[in-house]
Amino acid sequence: MYPAIIEKLIQDFKKLPGIGEKTAERLVLTITNWNDDDLKAFGSHLSDLKSSIKFCKTCGLLTDMDTCAICQNENRDQKTIMVxxxxKDVFAIEQTNTFFGTYHVLHGLVDFSKGIEPKDLNIDALTSRIEKSNELIIATNGTVEGELTAQYLKSLYKEKKVNITRLGYGLPVGAELKYADQLTLIKAVENRQKY
Ligand SMILES: [Zn+2]
Known part of the structure; x- marks a missing residue:
């Protein structure tokens, strides 16, 4: 029923989380009414996206710099690392404005059912940061995969001096960090426990 290009865009939008057929149609029809400048800008933002972003060489966070703003910030406690x-988890915790250490992004969790092993994760870079750190806060999800990954890291670093803690989950079992509300996240960070 729609012209082919509109139909293609509707299919693109439907790939986004929470966007169904009706919403995709509404979004695309809205964009169709934009002026030329706005449409061109939108298109070039999309095509520049992949080439403009990279991962921080220290912590693995999505950034447009070699080293992200958090790793560069001397006012943050560089000896406390939240894994x-x-x-997305970093952005969720940053929005709570209550954590002033640094992060380490694993880019996934151990998941044997999908063939994801520790060697596939951003763990070597973490190991090289551990010697200089006081506290490692393991903030992986309360899911089976999050728990497996936490246990792997705990055993990997058990001989190291670093103090290992785990988020005190006011989060329900199976909860994912990025979907938690702010108060729950704040409490989970405050109530972190020796792991
Ligand atoms: Zn960083």
Whole structure:
């Protein structure tokens, strides 16, 4: 029923989380009414996206610099590292404005059912940061995969001097960090426990 290009865009939008057929149609029809400048800008932002972003060489966070702003910030406690699965988790915790250490992004969790092993994760870079750190806060999800990954890291670093803690989950079992509300996240960080 729609012209082919509109139909293609609807299919693109439907790949986004939470976007169904009706919403995709509405979004695309809205964009169709944009002026030329806005449309061109949108298109070039999309095509520049992949080439403009990279991962921080220290912590693995999504950034547009070699070293992200958090790793560069001398006002943050560079000796406290919070380990998370994904950059989205960092953005969720940053929004709570209550954590002033640094992060380490694993880019996934150990998941044997999908063939994801520790060697596939951003763990070597973490190991090289451990010697200079006081505290490692393991903030992986409360899921089976999050727990497996936490246990792997705990055993990997058990001979190291670093103090290992785990988020005190006010989070329900199976909860994912990025979907938690702010108060729950703040409490989980405050109530972290020796692991
Ligand atoms: Zn960084």
């Amino acid at each position: 998370v699965a994904d950059s």
